[in-house]
Amino acid sequence: MALRAALRAKSGLSGFLPQLSPCSSHGRVCVSPILIAQRRNSSTKIKVDFDQNTGVAVMHMQSPPVNSLSLDFLTELCIGVEKLEMDKGCRGLIITSNQPKVFSAGLDILEMYGKSPERCGEFWKAVQEMWLKIYSSNMVTIAAINGSSPAGGCLLAITCDYRIMADNPRFTIGLNETQLGIVAPFWFKDTMVNTVGHRNTEMALELGLLYSPSEALKIGLVDQLVPEDQVLTTAMQTMTKWLAIPEHARQITKSMMRKPTVDKLTSNREADVQNFVSFITKDSIQKSLCMYLEMLKRKKA
Numbered sequence: 001m002a003l004r005a006a007l008r009a010k011s012g013l014s015g016f017l018p019q020l021s022p023c024s025s026h027g028r029v030c031v032s033p034i035l036i037a038q039r040r041n042s043s044t045k046i047k048v049d050f051d052q053n054t055g056v057a058v059m060h061m062q063s064p065p066v067n068s069l070s071l072d073f074l075t076e077l078c079i080g081v082e083k084l085e086m087d088k089g090c091r092g093l094i095i096t097s098n099q100p101k102v103f104s105a106g107l108d109i110l111e112m113y114g115k116s117p118e119r120c121g122e123f124w125k126a127v128q129e130m131w132l133k134i135y136s137s138n139m140v141t142i143a144a145i146n147g148s149s150p151a152g153g154c155l156l157a158i159t160c161d162y163r164i165m166a167d168n169p170r171f172t173i174g175l176n177e178t179q180l181g182i183v184a185p186f187w188f189k190d191t192m193v194n195t196v197g198h199r200n201t202e203m204a205l206e207l208g209l210l211y212s213p214s215e216a217l218k219i220g221l222v223d224q225l226v227p228e229d230q231v232l233t234t235a236m237q238t239m240t241k242w243l244a245i246p247e248h249a250r251q252i253t254k255s256m257m258r259k260p261t262v263d264k265l266t267s268n269r270e271a272d273v274q275n276f277v278s279f280i281t282k283d284s285i286q287k288s289l290c291m292y293l294e295m296l297k298r299k300k301a
């Protein structure tokens with residue numbers, strides 16, 4: 001509830017009064033260009049380009065250096081998705097990165113290290129909110145993965161309907177939580193099972209595997225590989241195909257496939273927050289995170 005209130009306060013959604021005008025292409029109503037211009041400027045870590053003619057929005061993550069998902073970043077992301085979801089003219093969302101070599105480094109480790117239980121709880125609610133909003137979105141969602149995408153970055157990608165990854169062997173993707181000494185929660189695991197099946201998930205999660213693009217394609221963790229400079233254009237082309245399917249039928253089908261997984265979290269949200277907070281604030285887990293952060297710094301040096 002607190003997060004929703006924060007989202008609304010930050011986005012001004014309670015006073016969100018779109019100026020509606022007829023949209024010729026789909027017989028729908030679209031938000032005026034003025035409002036869209038305002039949206040573009042309202043956020044710093046996320047840039048949204050929405051084309052009213054195609055009904056497709058491209059969300060660029062631009063939080064240097066590695067698009068790590070901090071509380072602020074997640075809040076902006078949720079606001080951006082919520083605004084697009086409310087806009088009947090927006091039918092498709094492509095998520096990509098403006099950072100070189102990285103799609104998203106996953107959850108911001110500094111949000112989980114040395115923080116109070118209250119702050120950790122607030123952070124975790126934002127992670128849940130991001131997943132719920134995108135996984136159950138009525139829009140077609142495509143991840144244009146133009147760089148590495150570990151842990152929460154991989155979650156963000158598999159939360160979308162379709163994944164296109166840059167074919168660069170230096171990039172990796174996967175749920176590597178166990179390598180940090182932490183455990184991917186049940187809904188990360190469920191999303192992964194829904195994407196690559198039980199056996200692949202078992203191996204991937206126990207070993208904390210990070211896959212190269214070709215390995216990821218082989219197990220179905222991504223759907224398509226293309227040269228690095230074609231990731232976004234391919235996402236646009238793919239979006240056109242998905243949007244050609246009768247919308248109502250596609251949305252009901254998506255909901256039918258995903259609702260049981262979504263319901264599992266929505267009916268256990270508070271318990272999941274408590275689990276996270278009590279796990280992450282343990283001394284032994286804090287020690288593991290500290291060692292991992294040091295390892296990241298050593299690797300850089």
Ligand code: CO8
Pocket residue numbers: 065066068101102104105106107108109110148150151152153176177180182183184185276279280296297300
């Ligand atoms: N959070 C915070 N800071 C990060 C993160 C992160 N996830 N990733 C990188 N950074 C920092 C680095 O420490 C470095 O900081 P500084 O400049 O101050 O030294 C800076 O970002 C740049 O990092 P690199 O030099 O490593 O950048 P590269 O371009 O060489 O590599 C990578 C990019 C591949 C993304 C690399 O940074 C990397 O592997 N990062 C770690 C990714 C990772 O393991 N993320 C896991 C996060 S945990 C998660 O998402 C799910 C948790 C579920 C919790 C469940 C508990 C119950």
